[in-house]
Amino acid sequence: MEAVMTPTNQSVATRILVVDDSRVVRKVARRILEEAGYDVAEAGDGAQALAQCHVTLPDVVLLDWNMPVMNGIDCLRGLRRDFGPDEPSVILCTTENGADFIVSAIEAGAQEYIMKPFDDAILIGKLEQLGLTGRRQ
Amino acid sequence: MTSFEEIATLVKSRSGLTLGPDKTYLLETRLEAIARRLGVAGYEALAPLLRHDRLLQAEVVEALTTNETLFFRDTRPFDHVRTVGVPRLLAGRPGNAPLRVWSAAASTGQEAYSLAMLFSEMGAALCGRAVQILGTDIARIPLARAREGLYSQFEVQRGLPARMLVKYFRKEDESWRLIKPIRDMVEFREWNLLSDAGSLGRFDIIFCRNVLIYFDPPTKSRVLEMLTARLVPGGLLFLGAAESVTGLTSSLRPVGGEHFVFEVPRVAATVG
Known part of the structure; x- marks a missing residue:
């Protein structure tokens, strides 16, 4: 669909899909992201996330590692298979913080990695590091 | 001279940092730990102790001039x-x-x-x-x-x-x-x-x-x-x-x- 340029929609919110089996984590992430001007969607596992991406491709997927049905790494591999190496940007998110986990995430095609628990400074900082502010031009 | 002015003058002379009256929160938050350690109530009570204690002066200047930083900032x-x-x-x-x-x-x-x-x-x-x-x-x-x-x-x-x-x-x-x-x-x-x-x-x-x-x-x-x-x-x-x-x-x-x-x-x- 072609965007119509009007004074109210010259900039569009960056779309972020938050994927986590914890409703609490999704809620916290949604609050942080919406306050910063991002447009947020949610999925409860990797399979749901992949299906949603085939309907509307977000700019970024904030992807939990350990989830039922389909874990984060398998979802990430599916995203790279279906949409290529660059889109959407993926930030893998987990309590695992060893260097080997981070290497695995990058090798599987993640752009970034954050460790739980995260706060607004870390999450927004990572998005800005990827050049993704709350509202894109 | 008030306690705030006394500390602000010290910090200005040592570091060049200007602390305007709107920066009282900075003194309250950053000097709280030092004041607590010395058993005095807040930065106001620190000022008299600073007059003859060069080590304490250095510590206060340091506490007020330390900036937050991050990797690849901007x-x-x-x-x-x-x-x-x-x-x-x-x-x-x-x-x-x-x-x-x-x-x-x-x-x-x-x-x-x-x-x-x-x-x-x-x-x-x-x-x-x-x-x-x-x-x-x-x-x-x-x-x-x-x-x-x-x-x-x-x-x-x-x-x-x-x-x-x-x-x-x-x-x-x-x-x-x-x-x-x-x-x-x-x-x-x-x-x-x-x-x-x-x-x-x-x-x-x-x-x-x-x-x-x-x-x-x-x-x-x-x-x-x-x-x-x-x-x-x-x-x-x-x-x-x-x-x-x-x-x-x-x-x-x-x-x-x-x-x-x-x-x-x-x-x-x-x-x-």
Whole structure:
């Protein structure tokens, strides 16, 4: 669909899909992201996330590692298979913080990695590091 | 003189930092731990104790001048160094002299080490030039942390790309330590920006970001003149995005229309 340029929609919110089996984590992430001007969607596992991406491709997927049905790494591999190496940007998110986990995430095609628990400074900082502010031009 | 004025006068004389009346929260929050340790109620009660205790004076100045920092804070200056700054400097100064870089408000070292990682990534683009990075700060305790090169989980997630984390850091318990080759690229020294910096020599690149905003106009001019005198001809001074040299010095001009990087025009540099 072609965007119509009007004074109210010259900039569009960056779309972020938050994927986590914890409703609490999704809620916290949604609050942080919406306050910063991002447009947020949610999925409860990797399979749901992949299906949603085939309907509307977000700019970024904030992807939990350990989830039922389909874990984060398998979802990430599916995203790279279906949409290529660059889109959407993926930030893998987990309590695992060893260097080997981070290497695995990058090798599987993640752009970034954050460790739980995260706060607004870390999450927004990572998005800005990827050049993704709350509202894109 | 009120307690606030007394502490503000001390901090101004030692560091150049101007604390206006709107900064009472800074004294309340940053001096709270010192006051608690000494068993006195707040910064107001600290002022009389400061008058004859030089160690305490230093501690208070340090607490009020330590700035928050993060790796690759604002990526644009680093991109500029890599894509424009270094190629220009190398072309302008052929030979084998090392590139000298000064992180003038180094705090806990993230900026200086970000530069070290950036130069390490540049590899062959440096045409074999060695890089020497000096990190200075007025505050002793953050510098001690900088020398350690050990950062918390929180700190390494702020600004540092994950790829660089696994390449340049090693996990130690719950923290991450920079690898020795990167640590060895940086020397940290205690230094007051208001002092004569002649002994530091001259630099190709100076980062002095988000420092001038804390100074009054005469101090800003003085620091800018000092920094200008420390640049080699064609050298680059990087300031914070919100900082300006307008009305403060005529010795610097913006590079390529960017508002965060300045150079000394070659004629002015040879006079300095």
